[in-house]
Structure formats: C-alpha cells, structure tokens
Amino acid sequence: MKKIDFHIHTISTGIEKQGVFSMETLLNHVNNNELDVIAITNHNIFDLGQYKEIVKSIKDCIVFPGIEVSVDGTHILVIASNSTNEIKKFNNEAKELIKRIKLGDITVEEFKNIFKNYKKYIIIPHYEKRPKINESTLQKLGNCVTAGEVKNQKGFIVTKKDLAKLVPVLFSDARMFEDAQESYNRYTYVDIDNIEIGILKEALKDRNRVHIVDNKLDDEFQVLSGRLSASDRLNLIIGKRSSGKTYVLKQIRDEFGCENVKFIEQFQLTKDSDEATFQGILRKIVEKDILEYSKEFNNLVRKVINIDYTCEEEIDKYITSLYDFANSQSRNNEFSKTRLYTETMFNQREDKDFAKLIDSVIYILKNKNHKKTIYSIISREKIIELLEKLLNEYLKDKTMMYIKNRTDEMINIIQNSLQFKSSIGRIDNIDFYELFKNYLYCEYFNEICKQMVEEKNIKTTSIQKFKIKLSRGRFNGAEEMKHYVNIKMAISSAMSLYNGKKFYKFIRECVNLGIDIETVSKMIFVIRVQAINNNDVELSGGEKAEFNLLAEINDAKNYDLLIIDEPEASFDNIFIRNDLIKLLKDLSETIPVFISTHNNTLGMLMKPNKIILTINDNGEYKVYSGDFGQKELKSASGDLIDSYGEVIDLMEAGEEAYKDKGDTYESFKN
Amino acid sequence: MKVLKIENNEGYLELNDNSIKVTQVTKENIFDVLKLIYNNDQIEFDELTEDSPINNEAQRIVYDNMYEYLTKFNEEKQKLKDEVRSEFEDVINKYKLNIDISHI
Structure with missing residues (x-):
C-alpha cells in the first residue's frame, strides 16, 4: 500500500x-x-x-x-x-x-x-x-x-x-x-x-x-496523525475529567483545519442564550432571507434618492417668465416678436420599450427549443415581416428624434441670440413630463413606504421543533432605528419627517446628515426576527440553548466534520433522547461526527459507530478505540482495555451504581 | 373634460368648476391641472384659431404657450404611466402593495 x-x-x-x-x-x-x-x-x-x-x-x-x-x-x-x-x-x-x-x-x-x-x-x-x-x-x-x-x-x-x-x-x-x-x-x-x-x-x-x-x-478514516481510526459516522469520546478529551477533539479539529470543522465548545450554547447574542445568532440564520426580502426596496431607494424634487419651483419660474414676457409686449421689439423667440421645445423622449420589443422578436426568432410551438401559431415569415416593420418604425423614430433634438438645439441658439438683442426676457423652457415624473416618483415612494411600515408577517421557517418568524413594521423611535442600522449620530431632524410619514423627505434628510444610501435604505422599515416554540410562544433560556444547538447542527452540513464537546450541560434528557440523538444520527450520514459526553442517555442511546476512550496515564494522554459493542478497545501501540468495564464506569459510575439505580427505579415504580 | 377654454375672446384654465383667466393662473393651478390631465382619459383643449381669437396680446401669448405644453403633456401621459409603472413594478409585485400607478 x-x-x-x-x-x-x-x-x-x-x-x-x-x-x-x-x-x-x-x-x-x-x-x-x-x-x-x-x-x-x-x-x-x-x-x-x-x-x-x-x-x-x-x-x-x-x-x-x-x-x-x-x-x-x-x-x-x-x-x-x-x-x-x-x-x-x-x-x-x-x-x-x-x-x-x-x-x-x-x-x-x-x-x-x-x-x-x-x-x-x-x-x-x-x-x-x-x-x-x-x-x-x-x-x-x-x-x-x-x-x-x-x-x-x-x-x-x-x-x-x-x-x-x-x-x-x-x-x-x-x-x-x-x-x-x-x-x-x-x-x-x-x-x-x-x-x-x-x-x-x-x-x-x-x-x-x-x-x-x-x-x-x-467507512473509516485516520486522525491523530494516523494513531486513531475513526468512523465516518458517529464517534463517541468518553473519559474521566482531565483525561484529554477536549485535547483530542482540538487535535482532530486542527488536523482538518479550523475552517473546515464545526466545533461546538463546552457551555457555548448556554453562553449564546443571552438576548443580544441570541438575536445575533437568529439574524445570522436568516441573513440571506432578509437580504433577499429587502433587495427590491433597497434598489428603489437608490433609484429615487437623487430625484430632483423642485417641481413647484420650476413651475413658478416658468409662470413668472411667461407672464413677464406677455406683459412686456408694450415694449416689444422686432427681436422678441420673432415667432421662434417664444417657440416651445420638442423635448423628445426616447421610447425605451421599443428596443426591448425588437429584442423580444429577435429572441423568438432565435429560439430553438420551442420553435415547433412558435411556428405552429405564427409563421417564421410573418415574424420576420413584423421585425422588418418594427425596425423601419424604430429607424424612423430614431431619425425623428435626432431631427427634433437638433431643432431644439437650434431654437435654443436662436432664442439666446434674440434675447441678447432684446430687452425682453425669454419664456423659460419647461418639461412637464420630466417634472411630473419626478413628482410621481416621490409620491409613489411615499405611498410604498406607508405600506411597508405597516406590521406584516414576511415568512416563517422551521428548524425542527422551533420556528423563526420574520415580520416587518415601523421603527419604534430613533433608538431602535439607530441600533438597527448601527449608527450613533443624532437623527432627530429626520425622525420628525419619518413620524410625519414624509418618507421621501426623510431619506433626503438622512443623506444630508451624512448617512450612506445603503444604510438609508434600511431605515424605512424594520425586519424583526423572533424564535418561537410549537405553542407560538417566545423561547425560554433552555429552549434558546436547544435552538442554538439545532441551528449549529443545521449549519454543520456546510462543514467537513462536526465536533461537540459535552453538550449535556445545556439540555435535559428528554431533548437529548427525542431530538438530539436523531439529529446527530441523521447528520452523521452526511459528515463524520465526534461527540464527547458524560451523559449516559446521550452516550449509550445514540449507539455510536466508534467509541474513543481517553485516559490520563500519569500525565500522558492515551487513546483507545473500537467499534461500539466490541469487547475490547485498542490503543495505537496495541494495548487492549476492557470495553464494557470502562463504559459502565464512565457512563453509569460503575456496575454497582447502575444496578442500584435500576433497583431504585423498580421500587419507586412499585 | 376641458382644461383650456376660449370664451368671449378670453383664455381660461378650467379647474374644479372654476374658470381662471390664463393671466391669473398660479403655480398651484398648473400643478393641479397636470394632475387632472394625468388622472383623466378625456381631456380637451380649445385651440387658438382665427375663429376663436384672444384679443389681448399678452393673454394670447400665455394661452398659446400653455396650450403647447399642456397638450404635449396630455399626449405623453400614457407613456409616462408606462415608464413609472415599469420603475415601480418590481417593488409593488414583490411586496404585494396596493398602489394604482394610473392615478394619483
């Protein structure tokens, strides 16, 4: 070999x-x-x-x-x-x-x-x-x-x-x-x-x-530099306190590379159950969902944020110049009397959809997979004819647009020259289309925001027996908003606009305050994340630890290996028996799992594929291993140790205690 | 619905059953007439012709200019609706919002 x-x-x-x-x-x-x-x-x-x-x-x-x-x-x-x-x-x-x-x-x-x-x-x-x-x-x-x-x-x-x-x-x-x-x-x-x-x-x-x-x-692979054969499924690590279990687990992790291993350390799951950390974990789980949900809205904010919202000012300027001009007719002269002096511009607009339409017809013509269906309804010749007509029209439009644009330029030059000679001001050129479009953008944006801040459920996802609920709504004040987008500055001037539902002015004010557009787009509505149990009630401390473990195990599928160091501190035996063991067994079909435990429910009922025993022999860590149920465990140097004796000592505090416990339950039952 | 009217050789902007002489029109009136045009399909304008002239020169200039701009806006309003709709379509569909782009 x-x-x-x-x-x-x-x-x-x-x-x-x-x-x-x-x-x-x-x-x-x-x-x-x-x-x-x-x-x-x-x-x-x-x-x-x-x-x-x-x-x-x-x-x-x-x-x-x-x-x-x-x-x-x-x-x-x-x-x-x-x-x-x-x-x-x-x-x-x-x-x-x-x-x-x-x-x-x-x-x-x-x-x-x-x-x-x-x-x-x-x-x-x-x-x-x-x-x-x-x-x-x-x-x-x-x-x-x-x-x-x-x-x-x-x-x-x-x-x-x-x-x-x-x-x-x-x-x-x-x-x-x-x-x-x-x-x-x-x-x-x-x-x-x-x-x-x-x-x-x-x-x-x-x-x-x-x-x-x-x-x-x-179905095995080697760890600890070849000194230990591990199962590609469930490996149970047992040993007395300070016998080197955590040391062995960390060695295995290092051999695989930290980035490839999901390592759940002792007490980590209870530590992570405080509200702030738990929220952080929750948000991380649904991070993609939140991004996906907010994408279109964020794009909209980017689109509208730079719109020129001076609609009324422009109309005012136009009206004033129009009246000034009309009233100055008593002072008129040959220059201002020229027809072109008061001529309005074409302000020709490009039909953006036209090019898309032509592309679509070409797309139909190029399609190979559905050509039978397409040509059963309309002949290829007819489609080509349509394309030709559209192209002709498009060309005409383009030509017209070019001519009208040049005409506008020319009118502008002439009007400027005439104005230079005339004492009468010109009528301001105004584009109602563009002006009203900007107004509509701002109005519709406001309307959209009004609906986006209404409380609404977005999505509920299940993680085994728990659910994660995503909902959207309005911010309950500046503090919540600032915390949500992680900014520290004062935003009271913007908040009054937010509270008055003047959302367009609100985002403009935020930008004026120096907040970047990316952040501003997250300041209209809040996405709240909540973990709930089967009874739709928020999780208790213990349930949070269980939730954390389930989430970690779910995430472990993205790694090469899962290592869990004594998870029992955080869980009761019912959860271990009903949920944890099944999960670990299922996961071990995908990646190898190493779990160290002193808990007999977990250790024995999960029926691991391999048992790894660590012993501290006067300061030297010794490792024995063998298949579950095998009579003896073996070290790398070939030493043998009684499998049953060691397991019952560590899991049940010895055979006598195990029998005592059985007797106690028996008499309790009777 | 008529928004520009010539009556007795004078030009008027018609707004909410009020006739406002074109030389008295304010920026708010212009803004309101734009909304009116946007929201209504049947919009009419009296054209300044030899048969229906405006005698006052200043009024004629104002009427003529407003006529140019407002008729152009009326002609282009469907295009405007389409453009605005295409800009907001993604958001309205994604978040299932109840917004009618064709009216303001």
Missing part, C-alpha cells in the same frame, strides 16, 4: 493566497505524513528548475511532475511520468499552456491540443470539490480521466460506494509556503507495490485499490 498526495502547490500564482515556497515545509509535509509518492501541481505552471531541486532534496519519496490546469471553469490535475525524456516533453507542453492561459480558461479541445501526450498522463479533475467539473466537460474528456478529486473523507466514502461515479481520490491541496501552520489529513492510499506512472494510473482507475485508511476499511 502506498500513501500518495498528488495535489501540492509550491508556487504562488495568484489563484491561491500569496506565499513564498519553503523546501522545509515540503520536507515536513512528506516526512510527517509518511508519504510515498507526491506530485507538484501548481496552477497552470510547471517550473522544471524547482522540480529538479525538489527531487534532489526529498529522499524516500517519489516526486512526479504535474500541473493544475484551468479548463472550462474547473481545475484538472495532470501528472506525468518522472522519466527524463517524459519530463522534457511535459515541460514543453506546459510552456505552450502558459502562452494560452493568459487569455483565460482553456477548452477541452485546447487541453488535448496542448497536452499532446495526455493519454499517457494521470488526469484528475475536481470532481466532488469546487470548482466542480461539469458533466459536459467530463464527457468531452472521455476515457482519459483517471479518477476524480473529492473534498473530504466523507466525499471519498460516499463517492467510492457509488459505482456510477469516478474513482475518488483525496489529496491535501496544500501550499508549501514559509510559516505554513496548516495540517491536512487528506491523502489517498493506493494498493500497489511498485511506483510507476502506468501502474499508478491503472490502480487509480480501480475503486477497490484506493483507500483513505491503510487498513482498507471503507
């Missing part, structure tokens, strides 16, 4: 975070993880000089040349033979890629043209890993695909069981940069004796020859 990692970065290319290559980091990665074979796979680049340096520096591990190529929105690992001749060919192909990749992702056809020897290479696209390969790219690649890279252990196990899928492989995707602190725990074991590209390639195509544990068990 050989342990391989075919996804390693040694060059910072801009796709990943920046860093400087460190040979020491790479050596540690290879040695600490006891890797037998690696491949260097940088994004769209192969550095022959660096590759040779790496090969020279690494002992007892074969290094293959490789590259991670950006193809059609996904990434594909390409690994070549390490023979001198093949490296040379591969290097030339990689140089070709550099020239082309400047233009963006390559197509599969280009990939095959550039990597002429692609049939000889190991080809591994991102499969159950982002950016995922799409079905059509996969089909275009055809038989040359060796295996598919997956994101995590669970992805490996699930993909391996599905015979319709590619053979999965799991690699570190590690950056070998200076000061690298990360650990990965993502490797693949391949059932081979000799390390040659051809042999490897064949083995990687055979799902029975790839594993993520060296004992070939397909």
Whole structure:
C-alpha cells in the first residue's frame, strides 16, 4: 500500500493566497505524513528548475511532475511520468499552456491540443470539490480521466460506494509556503507495490485499490496523525475529567483545519442564550432571507434618492417668465416678436420599450427549443415581416428624434441670440413630463413606504421543533432605528419627517446628515426576527440553548466534520433522547461526527459507530478505540482495555451504581 | 373634460368648476391641472384659431404657450404611466402593495 498526495502547490500564482515556497515545509509535509509518492501541481505552471531541486532534496519519496490546469471553469490535475525524456516533453507542453492561459480558461479541445501526450498522463479533475467539473466537460474528456478529486473523507466514502461515479481520490491541496501552520489529513492510499506512472494510473482507475485508511476499511478514516481510526459516522469520546478529551477533539479539529470543522465548545450554547447574542445568532440564520426580502426596496431607494424634487419651483419660474414676457409686449421689439423667440421645445423622449420589443422578436426568432410551438401559431415569415416593420418604425423614430433634438438645439441658439438683442426676457423652457415624473416618483415612494411600515408577517421557517418568524413594521423611535442600522449620530431632524410619514423627505434628510444610501435604505422599515416554540410562544433560556444547538447542527452540513464537546450541560434528557440523538444520527450520514459526553442517555442511546476512550496515564494522554459493542478497545501501540468495564464506569459510575439505580427505579415504580 | 377654454375672446384654465383667466393662473393651478390631465382619459383643449381669437396680446401669448405644453403633456401621459409603472413594478409585485400607478 502506498500513501500518495498528488495535489501540492509550491508556487504562488495568484489563484491561491500569496506565499513564498519553503523546501522545509515540503520536507515536513512528506516526512510527517509518511508519504510515498507526491506530485507538484501548481496552477497552470510547471517550473522544471524547482522540480529538479525538489527531487534532489526529498529522499524516500517519489516526486512526479504535474500541473493544475484551468479548463472550462474547473481545475484538472495532470501528472506525468518522472522519466527524463517524459519530463522534457511535459515541460514543453506546459510552456505552450502558459502562452494560452493568459487569455483565460482553456477548452477541452485546447487541453488535448496542448497536452499532446495526455493519454499517457494521470488526469484528475475536481470532481466532488469546487470548482466542480461539469458533466459536459467530463464527457468531452472521455476515457482519459483517471479518477476524480473529492473534498473530504466523507466525499471519498460516499463517492467510492457509488459505482456510477469516478474513482475518488483525496489529496491535501496544500501550499508549501514559509510559516505554513496548516495540517491536512487528506491523502489517498493506493494498493500497489511498485511506483510507476502506468501502474499508478491503472490502480487509480480501480475503486477497490484506493483507500483513505491503510487498513482498507471503507467507512473509516485516520486522525491523530494516523494513531486513531475513526468512523465516518458517529464517534463517541468518553473519559474521566482531565483525561484529554477536549485535547483530542482540538487535535482532530486542527488536523482538518479550523475552517473546515464545526466545533461546538463546552457551555457555548448556554453562553449564546443571552438576548443580544441570541438575536445575533437568529439574524445570522436568516441573513440571506432578509437580504433577499429587502433587495427590491433597497434598489428603489437608490433609484429615487437623487430625484430632483423642485417641481413647484420650476413651475413658478416658468409662470413668472411667461407672464413677464406677455406683459412686456408694450415694449416689444422686432427681436422678441420673432415667432421662434417664444417657440416651445420638442423635448423628445426616447421610447425605451421599443428596443426591448425588437429584442423580444429577435429572441423568438432565435429560439430553438420551442420553435415547433412558435411556428405552429405564427409563421417564421410573418415574424420576420413584423421585425422588418418594427425596425423601419424604430429607424424612423430614431431619425425623428435626432431631427427634433437638433431643432431644439437650434431654437435654443436662436432664442439666446434674440434675447441678447432684446430687452425682453425669454419664456423659460419647461418639461412637464420630466417634472411630473419626478413628482410621481416621490409620491409613489411615499405611498410604498406607508405600506411597508405597516406590521406584516414576511415568512416563517422551521428548524425542527422551533420556528423563526420574520415580520416587518415601523421603527419604534430613533433608538431602535439607530441600533438597527448601527449608527450613533443624532437623527432627530429626520425622525420628525419619518413620524410625519414624509418618507421621501426623510431619506433626503438622512443623506444630508451624512448617512450612506445603503444604510438609508434600511431605515424605512424594520425586519424583526423572533424564535418561537410549537405553542407560538417566545423561547425560554433552555429552549434558546436547544435552538442554538439545532441551528449549529443545521449549519454543520456546510462543514467537513462536526465536533461537540459535552453538550449535556445545556439540555435535559428528554431533548437529548427525542431530538438530539436523531439529529446527530441523521447528520452523521452526511459528515463524520465526534461527540464527547458524560451523559449516559446521550452516550449509550445514540449507539455510536466508534467509541474513543481517553485516559490520563500519569500525565500522558492515551487513546483507545473500537467499534461500539466490541469487547475490547485498542490503543495505537496495541494495548487492549476492557470495553464494557470502562463504559459502565464512565457512563453509569460503575456496575454497582447502575444496578442500584435500576433497583431504585423498580421500587419507586412499585 | 376641458382644461383650456376660449370664451368671449378670453383664455381660461378650467379647474374644479372654476374658470381662471390664463393671466391669473398660479403655480398651484398648473400643478393641479397636470394632475387632472394625468388622472383623466378625456381631456380637451380649445385651440387658438382665427375663429376663436384672444384679443389681448399678452393673454394670447400665455394661452398659446400653455396650450403647447399642456397638450404635449396630455399626449405623453400614457407613456409616462408606462415608464413609472415599469420603475415601480418590481417593488409593488414583490411586496404585494396596493398602489394604482394610473392615478394619483
């Protein structure tokens, strides 16, 4: 069995975070993880000089040349033979890629043209890993695909069981940069004796020859640097106080990388139940819903905020200039008597919908999927005829508009020249259309806001036995508004407009106060979030802790692993038995779960797949593990310990206490 | 509904059963007549012709100018309604608001 990692970065290319290559980091990665074979796979680049340096520096591990190529929105690992001749060919192909990749992702056809020897290479696209390969790219690649890279252990196990899928492989995707602190725990074991590209390639195509544990068990994976085999489902961690349970959990978390693990620490759920923190958690859960709900309204605010609301002023100016002109006729002269002097402008407006209409007709003509239905109603010739007519009209309109605009310009010039000679003022040009449009915008905006501040339920979503209710309404004063949008400044001048339902003037005043438009758009109506129980009553302290746990477990689906450290402090046994155990079991079908507990209801009734026992042996943490129900637990060094004795001691305070308890209940019952 | 009327060789703006001489019209009257035009489908204007002239030159100029602008606004009001509707449609539909864009 050989342990391989075919996804390693040694060059910072801009796709990943920046860093400087460190040979020491790479050596540690290879040695600490006891890797037998690696491949260097940088994004769209192969550095022959660096590759040779790496090969020279690494002992007892074969290094293959490789590259991670950006193809059609996904990434594909390409690994070549390490023979001198093949490296040379591969290097030339990689140089070709550099020239082309400047233009963006390559197509599969280009990939095959550039990597002429692609049939000889190991080809591994991102499969159950982002950016995922799409079905059509996969089909275009055809038989040359060796295996598919997956994101995590669970992805490996699930993909391996599905015979319709590619053979999965799991690699570190590690950056070998200076000061690298990360650990990965993502490797693949391949059932081979000799390390040659051809042999490897064949083995990687055979799902029975790839594993993520060296004992070939397909529902297990290794943690604690290979010292512990864990189940891909439920793992129960037990041990006395200070026996190192939390230490082990944190080790597992670090191995997977903090960002990939949902870690629920001891007492965290009760701590999070105070009102402010709880509100924060609630809002985070529905953050997307709130954004989605407010989107159109926020857009509207952005649209109307800059409208010129000087309607009355403009009409006043127009009337005054009109009367002035009319009354000055006794003083009139040849210049002001000219017809053009009082001529009104065309103020021609573009018909924005016209272009859309033409686009729609073109869209119908181009449609292939429904062409049968379309042409059964109206012939293609008729649609073309319609398009021609519309285009003609459009052209005419455009021409007219051009002429009228030029005429307006000309009238304006003439009127200016005449005014220069005449002592009589001109009549102001006024555009009632634009003026009234602005007025309508402001009026309708006010009307919309009036309705938006009316109390209304928006949405109710369920999280198991709880519900989250979203409702909208008006702000109960400046303090609530300021807290909601997180501003500190005084807004009393704006608040009087808000209270008087002059919403348009209110948003203008807010902007005048220096509040940005994004924030202003959230100041009209408040979205309240409330968690309620089955009886539609607000949650008690205990229920909040339960709600927090359910929300965390729901969120855990976005992670590779869930770790819960002694959750029992926050919950009663009824919740543990009726809700928690089922949830954890369901979740463990998706990601592995580690849970440490002293609670016998939780520990025993959830029937974990693995039991992990921690013992503090004079300051040294020892870890034993075994399947649930197995007679003995085993340590990494092969020591055995009685499984039943340890479990009953830790869960029930010993066999005697367990029997006593049973007797007590029995007599209580009678 | 007639909004500009010529009677006895004088020009009037007709508003809420009041006839206001065009030389006495205020900005509020203009604003109200715009609303009237926007809200009503049947709007009429008396055209200044040789048969129905306005004798006073100043009044004639005012009438003529108002006629130009108000008839243009009347012609374009449907376009205006369509434009305003398309701007507010998303919001009205999304939040199920009860707002009639065709009247103010």
